[in-house]
Amino acid sequence: MVLRSNLKIDDNKDFFIMLEKASRACGIVEALRMVPFDLQLYKLRLPLDLCEGHGISIRNLWDRVNGTPRNELKDASLELSSIGRRYLIDAASLQNQLPKTTDSGFWYKALLSLTETELYFEKLEKVDFNVFHRSMR
Numbered sequence: 572m573v574l575r576s577n578l579k580i581d582d583n584k585d586f587f588i589m590l591e592k593a594s595r596a597c598g599i600v601e602a603l604r605m606v607p608f609d610l611q612l613y614k615l616r617l618p619l620d621l622c623e624g625h626g627i628s629i630r631n632l633w634d635r636v637n638g639t640p641r642n643e644l645k646d647a648s649l650e651l652s653s654i655g656r657r658y659l660i661d662a663a664s665l666q667n668q669l670p671k672t673t674d675s676g677f678w679y680k681a682l683l684s685l686t687e688t689e690l691y692f693e694k695l696e697k698v699d700f701n702v703f704h705r706s707m708r
Contacts, residue, residue, distance in 0.1 A: 589665040592658040593685055599655035600691045603648055606702045621647050640703055648700040656692050659685060 602616060609616050615629050622628065625647045634641050662685070698704040 583669065585665050585668040589662045589669070592662040592665075593682070593688075596655045596658040596662065596685070596688050599651055599658070600688050603651060603655075603695065603702055604691070604707075606644075606648075607708075617647060617651065621651060625650075640701065644702070645700045648695065648702055652692050652695055652700065655688070659689055659692070 602618075605616060610629075610632065613629060615622065615627070615632070617627070625643045627643050627647055632641060632644055633639075662682075666682070695702070695707065698706060701707070
């Protein structure tokens, strides 16, 4: 909403749809980033249906013998990041439907913050969707 008020856009439906999809992608990145920190507090804030679908609970999330996260968490982070990336792709596809402005860099400036979200998804893919990898901190 801050972005909307800063850009002074009130009635553009495509912009609101794009903003909603981009916000969902950013929220997914935030949820994935918080997994290691939430587990220190013995919490897990991933979507419940996703956890149930992959058989994840706070008690069976960590392999105590090997000291590594179980594959179910990697599968869940893969699914969640693919959903987030799909939201980013959908938001980017709506860029062409946005109204033209006199400022050529107007939409570029508005969507610049999504670069960090895209980079996080790419980085997560490089480490095989392991949210505990050292480079993901």
